[in-house]
Amino acid sequence: MTNSIADLAKAEAFFVIGSNTTEQHPVIGAAVKRAVRAGAGLIVADPRRIELARMASVHLRQRPGSDIALINALCNVIIAxxxxxxxxxxxxxxxxxxxxxxxxxxxxxxxxxxxxxPAEEIRKAARRYAAARPAAILYSMGITQHASGNAAVMAIANLAMLCGNLGVEGGGVNPLRGQNNVQGSCDMGALPDVLPGYQKVADPAARAKVEKAWGASISDRPGLTVVEMMNAAHAGDLKAMYILGENPLVTDPDLRHVQEALEKLDFLAVQDIFFTETAALADVVLPGAAFAEKDGTFTNTERRVQLVRKAIDPPGKARPDWQIIAAIARRLSADKALWDYPSPAAILAEAAAITPQYAGISHSRLERGGLQWPCPSPDHPGTRILHVGKFSRGLGKFSAGAYIPPAEEPDAEYPLILTTGRRLQHYHSGSMTHRVAGLNRLLAEERMEINPDDADALGLADGDTALIASRRGRVQARVQRTDRIKPGVVFMTFHFPETAVNLLTVSALDPVAKIPEFKVAAVKVTRLAP
Amino acid sequence: MTREELERIRAEAKQALEARDMTTLPEGELKPPRPGEVRVVLRNCGQIDPTRIEDYIARDGYFALAKALGMSPEQVIDEVKRSGLRGRGGAGFPAAQKWLFARQAVAARPAPADGSPPAYLICNGDEGDPGAFMDRAVLEGDPHSVLEGMTIAAYAMGATQGYLYVRAEYPVAVDHLQKAIPQARKLGLLGKDIFGAGFDFDVDIRIGAGAFVCGEETALIDSIEGRRGEPRPRPPFPAVSGLWGKPTSVNNVETLANVPQIILKGAEWFAAMGTEKSKGTKTFAIAGKVKNTGLIEVPMGITMREIIYDIGGGILDKKKFKAAQTGGPLGGCLPEQYLDTPIDFESLAAAGSLMGSGGLIVLDENDCMVDVARFFMDFTQDESCGKCPPCSLGTKRLLEILTRMTRAEGTPEDLLTLEYLTQNIATTALCALGQGSVNPVVTTLRHFRDEYEAHIRDKFCPAGVCKGMFHYEILAECCTGCGVCRKKCPEGVIRGEKKAPHEIDQPNCIVCGDCYKACKFAAIAIRPGPTEKSRRAAHKTETPQG
Amino acid sequence: MAQLTINGKKIQTPGGTILAVAREHGIRIPTLCHHPALGPKGACRLCLVEVKGSRVLQPACTFPVSEGMEVQTDTPKIRTARKFVLELLLSDHPQDCMTCEMCGACELQDLMYEYGVKETPFRGERHAYPADDRDPFILRDMEKCIRCRRCIRACDELQSVNAISMINRGFRAKVATSFDTPLQESNCVFCGQCISVCPTGALTEIDSRGAGRTWQTQKVTTTCPYCGVGCNFDLHVRDGKVVKVTSRWDSPVNRGVLCVKGRFGWQFLHSPDRLTVPLMKAELWKKRTGTDGTPSPYAGFVEADWEAALDAVSDGLAAAKAQAGPDAVAVLASAKCTNEENYLIQKLARREIGTNNVDHCARL
Structure with a gap:
């Protein structure tokens, strides 16, 4: 987020696109609702009639995959x-x-x-957004998980800059990050093209700085992204993988392909707290520690670095993950003493020394409360709002992208658009939430949302079991008829391995961000049984 | 609409009204005025067809509005202030003062940017006192007088939107209002630029769901906002922050219906009626043990004796007057010594009762004061919003004690607890409903403590009301042996020869009271102690409390 | 600036309610329906004070201070009034503090203690609702409810959900969903905010029943492991187990507000499915040790000791690198793990393997 969560209360209006905020980020969703009730305007763009849409003065129900055309049109109206x-x-x-x-x-x-x-709705939304200063844009994976997701993000930035909503309290371009520490993973360089602090591996100066700190050379070739890794493994180019706390066999697109890829590896190590679908394919499975069993830091969606504190011991012989990683590295390293970290605080101190945004952040400072990066020095209070007075590159650059149709569009054989998302009661692949009895009581299974018109045409009653098939695979799920979803579109989540929706999804990637297009796949739905 | 047009309509309508046979109008509850009555608020009721705006105009309707819009809002407020008009809903707060506070609050804040009304006027038609129906009579019989009063009040205080809050139990009133509002709009008497004075005002009806507490102005505001009606602590007062946070004046139906007359005839005319601090007239709904019941309108300052004996025709069946209950469930019971007290806001309050909305129930020697207190407490407990413990729990405990007393289960400690409760509820409850809920108990305790003590000490109900707490005896010295009681007795337990004193077979008497009511010679007396059968029956009919 | 006196003490203040001003100046006024995260209500009548010139006692939580005001907060009259309210509340309260989850953290109990209300002079009917455990997570024991409406206000003001409200009037008034259904049949989102504001034991966490009262648990402040909002909360720990989650009203990110997963989704920590020992494919174990190893509950895997498991991983990665170069190896970091762990694993890939093949599920 360019701005802070506390800032939301100061927005005069919100434009929420590609984010079912009240289910995916409930606490931010509640903050938005409070602000709207106190008088802020709300524009929602979402193919589904999500909860926030009910409070919105304008609800744009765009076709999945058409966001760039929509946002460009908003800019068009605002300029015209x-x-x-x-x-x-x-x-x-x-x-x-x-x-x-x-x-x-x-x-x-x-x-x-x-x-x-409708054109008139687009005009209405544009006028409402432009009339409110400051206005905050919130978006999430509904924007990014497309083959053209990166261009959509640029389009959103254009919209915000047009109306002067960057660098001001209550404004901003605010991506809501899906996982608790996805921001921190990126910050720490767990990406194939950048070192900690988003320093390009291709940049010799950046490399030199880190090489000096590490006392070793670093490859200048950017690495592979998740989906590219699976492709490389499938092709036999990738031989070994070490997977930490991830479950690609549920969360990645085109699962059949993922399974084949992982099976082709010579060696697979998986480190997790549960025996996941992916762990079942591993050669070695290492028992890690859950958040409550170790010390460390998470960085949230507003760039706030916060302490994670050990409250209980890991079960059995399980160990904190940082100790496991260090133990493996020690075995691989010629300089074993380098990996003798006494504590997570020492690790963050090392990371902060080469990560400019974290330079002033340390565990001892965080004891007194979180800090929002950039925090360049130990006396810096952190940064609540980015781009105040000046963008990092100087002037903010408009960079308009053209609408590109989704990689796969419905046709006669696969006439419906499948779009995927999340629900309030469960989380990601469900490895945590399925082990909470009450959450299972609240939501026990996945039901595919389908518009009653489409359901009638397919002879589907509420609760009927349907077969949902794409060019890549098929799943069975019971259906829920609801006008929350537009005709021509069906909706499912990936929370339940039994209804592994990612067997159906497309692994087409955004050319820049390499994000798979989870939000649009062409499917056909047939009735199986009541 | 101009004044000239209005005059033209009046001229035509007058002829039509005079030519019309008014006896064909649907029969209302209102009887023609009795000697001693002065009708200001009720002046049109029964005299016009309330569904025809022309009838109202024929009797000078909307001329006050025309006049008021020619004055400044401050002048209107001043006129009403000088008239001494006080709120008829119960509290008696000066009406002009409410408008002035709201007007000042409007001036103190910026005009709403979103085009919403700067302030609201609410007419409180949530008449909830049992037995009170003066507001209904006005809303049904003369709806335009309320609309005209609202429009004048709105002009004075600076509101552009009004709400008329009527209880759902008044379908005829709602129907007549639903006819009256479009009629007024059509003639330009509601809506934009009324009488070309640049003043906009419109009225919507809001129907209440039968909650007594919604008569309390802050609860009423909650209810209009779509929430459960519960009183809020004041300050902030509605005049400063009321409906949707805007300055709001809440005025009662009767108060507003007075306003056009005050504007038309002048403050002095109104102030000439009534007492020093309570001006004008007041409507009362007379009920109970009095010969003539129903709605009356009398000048303030009249005595209870004049109302009960002159207008009401005295007590039924030559019984003895015991008390008058005024002010509804939050009012009090005043005994004989107050019969000559002038009725105005201060005198009634000084006596421990209330003017309230004008309920007046006459009680005679056969009304048990403990049971009367229990009856009102049952009502208040049922209608408590449940927000503050003193009211929601305190009235429950009061009701339980009073119920025990009327079932011969009261203890001397109960009497102490009763007083402890009444003292503290009055000082700790949130709103007027809770604070006033104790008044029936306090006044009956003050004036009829012996009856409470009889219930507790002797397990005796002297009025012969509480089941299982008395029996009847035929007084040999008074009995003429007429035999009426013997014939009336459903159980056949009265024996006696003609012309000789009769006798009740006590163990088998069910104490139904038929003989007592039938005896023309006051020869049957109420005596302590139940009969065997009545004691058993009293235990059997025991119902769950509360 | 207004100048007023509270208990004879001269106070200068820019304004606010009597309660706020008194608290700022260290003057204690008891409250029950008041909650710092919620708007004032004036319902409970515990904060009644004397304001000179006012006929009745006034609630300090809603009454604004004004110039020249004279306030008394602790006179005999006030103490009597407060005690009276407490006696009424006690007359409708099950006196089962012995087994009550909130004993020791109950605001009602604390006030009874402070005002010495051992028993009530009022006898009569008491609400006797059976404890409602039909819903997951939230136990509603409504006979302990004092109808302060904090839960209703939290549901309204903090969550804008409005699943609960008052129903009925008088003694029968009750906090409930529309038509008094289970919460699951309402629009409740099970955020548990109602529990967090309840001053008594009327609303408690079903899964924490009997697991330890507030003073018996150790609180560890940490960060939520679910979505990217990063809410702050306290884990309540007793005997090495997490038993409850609460969030403080001054927590910087979420200001005490949590969602269903954050507040109630901690049970996975103690799931019997947790991995507790390293595992190795049976064939690999046999190849490396020549023995069959200890069977595990997972098909095809045997239990391994840490040394053997770690050696096998480093050997596996080193072998691939030796055979096909560093870029034949890849690591997946984790958005669920800490910054420190992510830093270490990318350092492992880049420094020890020599590849930039490091990614995580940022895009998923």
Whole structure:
């Protein structure tokens, strides 16, 4: 998030796109609801009639995969009707003329064709967003999990910059991160192209700095992303994997392909707290520790680094993961003493020394409360809002992307769009939440949401079992008829291994961010049994 | 609409009204005025067809509005202030003062940016006292007088939207209002730019769901906002922050119905009626053991004796007056010594009772004061919103004690507890309902303590009301041996020869009271102690408390 | 700035309620329906104070201070009034503190203690609702409810869910869903915010029943392991087990608000399914040790000691590197693990293996 969670109360309006906030990020969802009840405006763009849509003054039900056309059209209206922040555009940005030219063809009427949202609704939303200063944009994986997700994120940034909503309290472009420490994993360089602190591995100066700290050389070739790793393993180029606390055999797209890939590896080590579907394919399974069993830090979606404290011992012989990783590294290393960390605090101290955003962050400071990066020095209070007065690159650059249709579109054989998401009661692959009795009572199984019109055409009653098939696989699930979902679209989550929706999804990747297109797959649905 | 047009309508309507046979109108509850009555609020009731705005105009309707809109809002407030009009809903707060506070609050804040009304006027038609129906009479019989009063009040205080809150139990009132509002809109008497004075005002009806507590203004506001009606602590007062946080004035139906007359005839005309601090007239709903019951309107300052004996025609069946219960469930019972007290806000309060909305129940020697207190407590407990413990739990405990007393289960400690409860509920409860809930108990305890003591010490109900706590005896010295009681007795347990004193076979008497009611010679007396059968019956009919 | 006196003490204040001003100046006024995270209600009548010139006692929690005001907060009259309210509440309360989950953390109990209310002078009917355990997570023992409406306000003001409200009037008034259904049949989202504000034992965590009262548990402040919001909460630990989760009202991210997973989703920690020993494929174990090894509950796997397991992993990774170069090895880090662990595993890949093949599920 460019801004902070506490900032949400100061927004005059929200534009929520691709985020079912009240289910995926319930505490932020509640904050948005409080602000809306106190008078803030709310525009929701989501194919489903999510809970926030009921409070919204405008609900745009766009076709999955058409976000760029929609956002470009909002920019088009704001420019055409002269609703943008001329001072901000003039002083803080560059490339406005290019943006103007790029979005010119995205008239509301043109976008209506692509998105299925009436032109008048698009105008209404644009005017509502532009009228509110500051306005906050919230988005989540509904935007990013597309083959064109990166361009959609750029489009959102354009919209915010047009209206001067960056670098101000209550505004911002606020991606809501899915997992508790996905922000921290990225910050710490658990990415194939960057070192800790987003320093490019291809950048010799950055490499040199880290090499000096580590006393060893680093490869200048960017590595493979998750999906690329699976492809490489499938092709036989990747021989061994060490998987820490992940369950790609449920969470990754096109699962059949993932299973084949993992089976082809010469060696697979999996470290987890449960015997997951992925662990079953491993050569060695290492019992790690859950969050309550170890010390460390998590970084949340507002860039706040916070302490995780050990409250109980890991069960049996299980060990904190940092100790396990260090023990393996020690075995592999020529410089074994390098891996003798006395505590997680010492690890963060080392990481902070090469991660500019974390330079001023240490466990001892965090004892007194979390810190939001960038925090460049030990006396720096942290940064609540990014881009105040100046962007990191100087001027904010408009960079308009063109609408690209999803990698797979419905056709005669697979006539429906499957879009995937999450629900309140469960989490990710369910390895934690399925082991909480009450959560299972609240939601015991996955039900595919289908519009009653489509269900009628397929002869599906509430609770009937349906077969959902794509070009890659098939799953069975019971159905729930609901007008929460648009006609032509069905919705499922990946929480339940029994209804492993990722057997159906597309592994097409965004060319830049390499994110798979979980949100659009063409499927056909047939009735199996009542 | 202009004044000239209104005059033209009046001229035509007057002729039509005079030519019409008013006896064909649907029969209302209102009888023609009795000697001693002065009708201001009720002046049109029964005299016009309430579903025709022309009838109202024929009797000078909406001329007060025309006049008021020619004055400044401050002048209107001043006129009503000088008239001395006080709120008729119970508390008696000066009406003009409410408007002034709201007007000041409107001035103190910026105009709403979203085009919403700067302030609201609410007409409280949630008449909830059992037996009170003066507001219903006005809403049913003369709805335009309330609408006109609302519009004048709104102009004075600075509201552009009004709500008329009526209980769902008044379908005829709702129906007549639903006819009256569009009629007024059609003639431009509600809506934009009324009388070309640049003043906008409109009224919507809100129907209450029969909660007594919604008559309390802050609970009423909650209810209009779509929430459960529960009183809020004040401050902030509604005049400062009321409906949807805006300055709001809540005025009672009767109060507002007075306003057009005050504007039309002047403050002095109104102030000439009544007492020093309570001006004008007041409607009362007379009920109970009095010959003429029903709705009356009398000048303030009239005595209870005049109402009960002159207008009400005295006590039924030559019985003895015992007390008058005024002010509804939150009022009190006043005994004979108060018969000559002038009825106004201060005098009634000084006597421990209330003006309330004008309920007046006459009680005679056969009314048990403990049971009367229990009856009102049952009502209040049932209607308590449940928000504060003193009311929701305190009235429950009071009710339980009173119920025990009327079942011969009261103890001397109960009497102490009763007093402990009444003292503390009055000082700790949140709203007027809770604080006032103890008044029936306090006043009956003050004036009829001997009856309470008889219930506790002797297990005796002297009024002959509480089952199983008395029996009847035929007084030999008074009995003429007429035999009426013997014939009336359903159990056949009265014996006696003609012209000779009769006798009750006590063990088998069920104490139904038929003989007592039938005896023309006051020869049957109420005596302590149950009969065997009545004691058993009293135990059998025991119902769950509360 | 207003100047007023509270208990004769001169106070300068920019404004606020009597309660807020008194607390700022260290003057204690008891409360029950008041809660710092919620708007004032004025319902419970415990904070009644004397305001000079006012006919009745006034609730300090809603009454604004004004210039020249004279307030008394602890006169005999006030103590009598408060004691009276407590006696009424006690007359409708099951006196089962011995077995009550909230004993020692109950605000009602504390006030009874403070005002010396050992028994009530009132006898009469008491609410006797059976404890409602039909729903997961939230136990509603409504006979302990004092109808302060904190739960209703939390559901409304903090969560905007409005699953519960008052139903009925008078003595029968009760906090319930519409038509008094189980919570599961309402729009309740099971955030448990109602429990967090309940001053008595009326609303408690079903899964924490009997597991340790508040003063018996050790509290460890940490960060939620679920979504990216990063809510702060306290794990309540007793005898080496987590038994409950609560969140403090001053927690920087979530201000005491949690969701169903954060507040109630801790049971997985003690799941019998937890991995407790390293495991190795039976064939690999046999190849490396020549023995059959100790069978495990997982098909095809035997239990391994740590040394053997760690050696096998380093050997497996080293062998692939030796055979096909560093880029034949990849590691997946984890968005569920700590920063420190993510840092270590990418360092392992980059420094010890020599590859940038490191990624995690950021995009999933």
């Amino acid at each position: 009707e002269d609703l943008y922040d001329t001072a901000f555009v003039a002083e803080r940005t560059e490339g406005f003329e290019q943006l103007k030219a790029a979005v010119e063809k995205y008239t509301p009427a043109f976008a209506a064709e692509i998105t299925g949202v």
